[in-house]
Amino acid sequence: MKDFVCEPLGNHHDRTQFDCGVLVLNDYLAKYAKQDVKRKASAVFVLVDRSDPKRIIGFYTLCATSVALSELPEEVTKKLPRYPEIPAILVGRLARDVNHPGVGELLLSDAIARCVRVASEIAASLIVVDSKGEAAARFYAKFGFISLPKLADRMFLPMQTAESL
Numbered sequence: 001m002k003d004f005v006c007e008p009l010g011n012h013h014d015r016t017q018f019d020c021g022v023l024v025l026n027d028y029l030a031k032y033a034k035q036d037v038k039r040k041a042s043a044v045f046v047l048v049d050r051s052d053p054k055r056i057i058g059f060y061t062l063c064a065t066s067v068a069l070s071e072l073p074e075e076v077t078k079k080l081p082r083y084p085e086i087p088a089i090l091v092g093r094l095a096r097d098v099n100h101p102g103v104g105e106l107l108l109s110d111a112i113a114r115c116v117r118v119a120s121e122i123a124a125s126l127i128v129v130d131s132k133g134e135a136a137a138r139f140y141a142k143f144g145f146i147s148l149p150k151l152a153d154r155m156f157l158p159m160q161t162a163e164s165l
């Protein structure tokens, strides 16, 4: 039986075998993810099966960001403070291995839950994703993410909505 866990990327994880079908994301994990972690550019979390703890099944990255108030739709800004920049957490990359279809939901749920936990200590009003491509946008929309009309490929979820999920 699968016993999945999401954990911070470590030295023991094999970053070279992961294949999500998108070369730029495979390359990121293999070549740049460790550096990003070291330089505090992104935190990287990987999904593994406890029975095969080196093998990466999926991953996502988190970092701090902000969204200009003017980029957000009015129905959302009504509920936000009138600061020019709204604090947010960016899920910059999220992908699962082609041999494990169906774990995308698990990855995104873990990312959202982590954002909610972090935001209780360092406030962030939004979770933002980079939804590269239409398929990814449809995937995120299923979880309630809303497109930012002025920023191509960016979508957001209010933290208050995330808390209620």
Ligand SMILES: CC(C)(COP(=O)(O)OP(=O)(O)OC[C@H]1O[C@@H](n2cnc3c(N)ncnc32)[C@H](O)[C@@H]1OP(=O)(O)O)[C@@H](O)C(=O)NCCC(=O)NCCS
Binding pocket: 020, 021, 022, 025, 092, 093, 094, 095, 096, 097, 100, 101, 102, 103, 104, 105, 106, 130, 131, 132, 133, 134, 135, 136, 138, 139, 142
């Ligand atoms: C996007 C991605 C993570 C989705 O993973 P997945 O394992 O296929 O997702 P799941 O099967 O857990 O799907 C969760 C839900 O989203 C839906 N979904 C998944 N991909 C979808 C798509 N392309 N269009 C519409 N809905 C989609 C599923 O049908 C499911 O809904 P359901 O529970 O109502 O059936 C995966 O396709 C992937 O890694 N793609 C390559 C990398 C990428 O494009 N990442 C996103 C941008 S960085």
